[in-house]
Amino acid sequence: MSRGQFDDDEILGKAYDATLVRRLGVFVAPYWRRLALATALMFGGAAVELAPPFLVKQAIDGPIAARDPAGVLPLFGLYAAALLAAFGFRYGQTYIVQSVGQQVMVDIRTRIFSHIQRMSLAFFDRNPVGRLITRLTNDVDALNEFITQGTVALLGDLVRLLFIVITMLLLNWRLALISFIMFPAVMLASSVFQRIMRGVYRRVRQRIARINAFLNEQISGVLVTQLFNREEQSRIRFAELSRDYLAAQLESNRTFAVFFPLINFLSVTALALLLYFGGQAVLADVATLGMLVAFIQYTDQAFQPIRQIAERYNTFQSAMASAERVFRVLDTPATVVDPEHPRALPSPVRGEITFENVWFTYDAEAAGPDGSGLADTDDRWVLRGISFTIPAGQAVAVVGATGAGKTSLVSLMARFYDIQRGSIKLDGIDIRELRQAELRRHVSAVPQDPVCFSGSIASNIRLHDESISDEQVRRAAEIARAAPFIERLPGGYEYEVRERGSNLSVGQRQLLAFARAIAFNPEVLLILDEATSSVDTETEALMQEALERLIQGRTSIVIAHRLSTIRHVDRILVLHKGRLVEDGSHEELLAKRGYYYRLYQLQFAEAGELRTEN
Amino acid sequence: MDQLRRLWPFVRRYRRRLLIGALCALAATAVAAMIPQIVRFAVDDLNTRGVVLDRLVQYGGLLLLAALVEGVLRYGQRTQIIGTSHLIDFDMREALFAKLLTLDQGFFTTMHTGDLMTRVTNDLSAVRMFLGPGVSNLLGSTLLLLTAATLMFLTNPMLAAIVVLLLPMVAVLFVVIGGRMRAIFRKVQDQFGEISTRAQENFSGIRTIKAYAQEDAEIRVFREANERYRALNLRYVLLSGMLWPIIGLMLGVIGAFVLLIGGRMVAAGEMTVGELVLFNAYLAQLAWPVIALGWTVDLYQQGAASLVRISEVLQRRPAIASPPDAPRDFVVRGEVEFRNVGLRFSHNRSNGNSSGHHTRASSPADHPLVSGAPEWVLRHISFRVPQGSSLGIVGATGAGKTTLVNLLARVRDPDEGQVLVDGHDVRTLPLDALRRGIGYVPQDTFLFSVPIRENVTFGRPDATEDQIAHALAVSRLVNDVEQFPDGIDTLIGERGVTLSGGQKQRTAIARAILRNPAILILDDALSSVDTHTAAEILAGLRSIMKGRTSIIIAQRIATVKDADQIIVLHNGEIVERGTHRELLDLGGRYAEMYRRELLRAELEDE
Missing domain, CATH: 1.20.1560.10 (ABC transporter type 1, transmembrane domain)
Structure with missing residues (x-):
């Protein structure tokens, strides 16, 4: 994931985009009451924070100048009260805004996730998992930053600055104008600094990402590096990457080393100016000494919001970029959708499958909705006018060379994609007229790569379907021949499967996938039966047996990669370049000595090789 | 310290x-x-x-x-x-x-x-x-x-005492709140990890999710994980939102005390206004340094903990290294001998901890009987492969085949017995020279995300174009390479082209033979290559491996039947050995495996 990150995710644009902000507003709007409260607290805080310097002025010009020690106490009381109030206001504001931010994050994240769930497989073919994860994590975080720092906090900076400016002008406009001299300089310095740092940070991030990607690969492949005596070259390459990173880091450090002293210098300059001009004002009796001291503090207080406003620019910019990416996902329309008025399957479902002149391409855009965008001869067609009927309960194997369209055929039956021409029917009803959930309750696909999820063995069989009882889970495992290995695991059905089933062997994962298919008890089964090279003969025999039990009494389409599978089916469909070229039983097709016969010899040549020896 | x-x-x-x-x-x-x-x-x-x-x-x-x-x-x-x-x-x-x-x-x-x-x-x-x-x-x-x-x-002195006594409280406050924040933050991070794992698993397994119409249930589970994350985050925000306001409050209170006591002193004429301003100015100047001190305590704690973890790696002695007295100019000729070799299961691995490691032969995933796992991966292994001859190894998954060849290149060292190359115990040989003599095609093909050329010349950066072309020809990769956008300079991996399993294996074979090794090891290296191509590759290898030693591990007997000698591994021990013909005559496990393969062929002939 770390590697791809700097391709498209680092392009930054505007810091403010009205359309995007309006769309983000939709997510924030439900919580406007809480945000209004936070804003009120913010105003309170900004007002209360003005008090301490003023109270200092009152103390110096009042009781202290009048040599009245007792008079200091009430001012102290007010001072302490102002501090407590400021604390309360600030804490309350921060907490409320953050909690709204968290809530909005949950909303946005769930919304993105739900939307992605509705996407057809074509979407997942286009978008690598890592990129989708980034949408859900980093991008949503950037939006949270926008909400917590961009809404109330930004307003807070402006209000705080405005309040200080007004107070200073009201107290003494001459001293106020002197203080203001340095404000533009601070603003300028901060924004120049921010601009430089944006570039520097980007370089730092890119370079550490490169180090991470390299490191990850090197650690995974360390054995190869060692066995091929390549340690030295790896070290050299790593040092190069590391040196680039060092250069960016030093650049960032130097920028800070200039900026912090510069801001300090500007602040002291403001002090010197106030002392010089303010001192003259005090001497001329235009201002009091207490006033001068208060102004020194106000000037310092004003520096902070000025600097923060400059900093928020970066937050905004990355939030806008993230918002754009998030909305791009949310705006992707679902291509496989449920009909407005879905039909119901006749009950009970029999499981008869009909393909009528089915044309299909993965390039749905070029083909257009009715497939007229592509000529019949175009290479992009994966299936070209396939027609067949599978009566209920029949087991069919689909064979063909790589790229013949076998996998597509199965994906279409489960409606992972929509076809461009023709129709696919289940018990006489076009599957596009059914709800997807309804269709898939009766048609199950066992995918090629047996997928496991983290959780118990039982939850891997029943998934989230609570209506499948423990007993049914157990029975399914027994039928799928998975029970023997499950029962040997510590904890049996409660054994914790790790992410991607990494603590199970490929064979075990396959058996689990079979058990899952049985537990859901569909009328139609679609099986992608990939011959797994890393499975030993014994496990393979088990899987074969499970497969036989699986297809018994169900309409089944099996993409066969194994000889033994073909023996157990009633009928074989032979695909070649997207066309159905032969159709019949194993014996019939062999006797025909046609395409199947040759394919058979080629694809299962391991057997062929042995035969030539005998 | x-x-x-x-x-x-x-x-x-x-x-x-x-x-x-x-x-x-x-x-x-x-x-x-x-x-x-x-x-x-x-x-x-x-x-x-x-x-x-x-x-x-x-x-x-x-x-x-x-x-x-x-x-x-x-x-x-x-x-x-x-x-x-x-x-x-x-x-x-x-x-x-x-x-x-x-x-x-x-x-x-x-x-x-x-x-x-x-x-x-x-x-x-x-x-x-x-x-x-x-x-x-x-x-x-x-x-x-x-x-x-x-x-x-x-x-x-009096005012100074107040400031100097109260200021460190700010640092303490920072350390205490910061410590609690970190504790909660760890939980927040864990929960975040769960969210991203959930999403990751969902997206990777989307076919299964859709096939079983589990989308709504997945959304529900995802939302729940998010809600838990939010709840934890709110606990965190409760603290983190307090940190800076409370530090501000603390500093303000100290300032208030200075104002109260100092103000009274000034009013009483015991102190000048300038001195009061001085205290205020120092207070302002010290605010950040004091917070920074608290932060430094944090940095130290984290840095020290991290340093321990770094030291664990830096201080680690490689279990496998060249002995100091290894001969300098050793060159492998290619004779291999195992003398009563035994290897135990390593005990430092807990059950089920199997992600991301490479010695597959000992992975618990291959041993369903986790609880009753045997003590030895390999035991009583003895055989001799004369220089220039070939050895075939067959056996079921988990029999110890990969582990066995790993001992030769010293990926691991045996717990008993000796592995000898050219008559020397491999542990006495210089590691780089030993490995230089071996061309290894591992079972899990690992290629780097660099151009194909760099992958192929990985063990021989100085190879000539002719040598590269020859390696590509023998490994039957040449036709594939021609079809890639940039030919042999095509980048592979996430940012380039994705190779099929067979292409990867053939690239790994090209990489190994380009080294021109004295010993070539193929560990189930043709499993994803179609049988026709596999036969071509084997034939090609036979000609270039003349006079060199080769060790071939395979699931299918067809791949090893021409080897000079074949051993059959079962549960870590050699149960049969001999040539193809001898093993068939023996009528044991090997003959049975072969019979199964033939049975399939006959089925086809029906």
Whole structure:
């Protein structure tokens, strides 16, 4: 994931985009009451924070100048009260805004996730998992930053600055104008600094990402590096990457080393100016000494919001970029959708499958909705006018060379994609007229790569379907021949499967996938039966047996990669370049000595090789 | 503090830079401490009206000068001290990586890739943060606190005592709240990890999700995980939202006390207004350094913990290394012998901990009987492969085939018996020379995301075009390469083309044969290659491996039947050995495996 990150995710644009902000507003709007409260607290805080310097002025010009020690106490009381109030206001504001931010994050994240769930497989073919994860994590975080720092906090900076400016002008406009001299300089310095740092940070991030990607690969492949005596070259390459990173880091450090002293210098300059001009004002009796001291503090207080406003620019910019990416996902329309008025399957479902002149391409855009965008001869067609009927309960194997369209055929039956021409029917009803959930309750696909999820063995069989009882889970495992290995695991059905089933062997994962298919008890089964090279003969025999039990009494389409599978089916469909070229039983097709016969010899040549020896 | 000593070797070479940085910090502190003094004199002069315009100009000028000098010195402090931390960071990263490259598979099987990555990135950065900002803060803050405290005591001991006693509370507050924040944050991170794992699993398994119409249930589960994350985050925000306001409050309270007590003193004539302003100015000046001290405590704790984790790697001795007295100019000729070799299951791995490691033969996934796992992976293994001959190894998954060949290249060392190459125990040979003599095609093909050319020439960077072309031809990769967009210079991996399983294996074969090795090992290296091509490759190999030793592991007998000798492994022991013909005559396990393969062929003939 770390590697791809700097391709498209680092392009930054505007810091403010009205359309995007309006769309983000939709997510924030439900919580406007809480945000209004936070804003009120913010105003309170900004007002209360003005008090301490003023109270200092009152103390110096009042009781202290009048040599009245007792008079200091009430001012102290007010001072302490102002501090407590400021604390309360600030804490309350921060907490409320953050909690709204968290809530909005949950909303946005769930919304993105739900939307992605509705996407057809074509979407997942286009978008690598890592990129989708980034949408859900980093991008949503950037939006949270926008909400917590961009809404109330930004307003807070402006209000705080405005309040200080007004107070200073009201107290003494001459001293106020002197203080203001340095404000533009601070603003300028901060924004120049921010601009430089944006570039520097980007370089730092890119370079550490490169180090991470390299490191990850090197650690995974360390054995190869060692066995091929390549340690030295790896070290050299790593040092190069590391040196680039060092250069960016030093650049960032130097920028800070200039900026912090510069801001300090500007602040002291403001002090010197106030002392010089303010001192003259005090001497001329235009201002009091207490006033001068208060102004020194106000000037310092004003520096902070000025600097923060400059900093928020970066937050905004990355939030806008993230918002754009998030909305791009949310705006992707679902291509496989449920009909407005879905039909119901006749009950009970029999499981008869009909393909009528089915044309299909993965390039749905070029083909257009009715497939007229592509000529019949175009290479992009994966299936070209396939027609067949599978009566209920029949087991069919689909064979063909790589790229013949076998996998597509199965994906279409489960409606992972929509076809461009023709129709696919289940018990006489076009599957596009059914709800997807309804269709898939009766048609199950066992995918090629047996997928496991983290959780118990039982939850891997029943998934989230609570209506499948423990007993049914157990029975399914027994039928799928998975029970023997499950029962040997510590904890049996409660054994914790790790992410991607990494603590199970490929064979075990396959058996689990079979058990899952049985537990859901569909009328139609679609099986992608990939011959797994890393499975030993014994496990393979088990899987074969499970497969036989699986297809018994169900309409089944099996993409066969194994000889033994073909023996157990009633009928074989032979695909070649997207066309159905032969159709019949194993014996019939062999006797025909046609395409199947040759394919058979080629694809299962391991057997062929042995035969030539005998 | 004991940990810190481990840093010394890395710090030592930058002594000069650090010294200059420290001197800058010292001088900057002295200058900074003068600024409030100047303000104080100005205020007092203003208050007593004993001032003339010239004096004001002087004060203003002095302030600017002080700020300028301080600025230059702080620049020096930062670039020297924090800059050095970046240099040390670089050195340590290089040392860590160099160390990783020498470590054995035993180490990598116990460590997850993610964990190692964390050590080289996050942990290293924690150490750097301590060495840079941490040390710089510690130095700057301590110096300023000491100087300011001294100057305040000289001005007004009582007020100074209040400030000096109360200020450290701010640092304590920071450490306490910060510590609790970190504890909760860890939970927040864990929950976040769960969210991203959920999404990851969902997206990777979307076919299954859709096939079983589980979308709504998945959304529900995802939302629940998110709600838990939110709840934890709110607990975190409750604390983190408090941190800065409460520090502000604390500083304000100290300021209020100064105002109250100092104000009364001034009113009573025991102190001047300028002195009160001076205290206020020091208070403002010390606020950040005191917080920074608290932060430094944090940085130290994290840095020390991270340093331990880094040291674990740096101090680790590779279990497999060249012996110091290994012969210098050893070249492998190719005779291989195993003498009563035995290897135990390694016990440092817990059950089920199998992600991201490479010695598949001993993975618990291949041993469903986790609880009753046997003690030995391999036992009583003896055989001899004369130079130039070939050995075939067959056996079920988990029989120990991969582990066996791993002993030859010293991926692991045996627990008993000896592995000999050209009559020498491999443990007495120089490791690089031993491995240089071996061309290894592992079972899990690993290619790097660099162009195909670089992958193929991986073990022979100096190979000529002719040699490369020949390797591509023998491994039957040449036609595939022609079809790639940039031919042999096509980048592979995530940012280039994705190779099929067979293409990957053939690339790995090309990589191995380009080394022109004395011993070639194919570990189930043709499993994803179609049988026709596999036969071609084997035929090609036979011609180039004339006079060289080859060891071929396979699931299918067809791949090994021409070997000079074949051994059958079962549960870690050699149960049968001989030539193809002899083994068939023996009528045992091998003959049975072969019979099964033939049965399939007959089925086809029906």
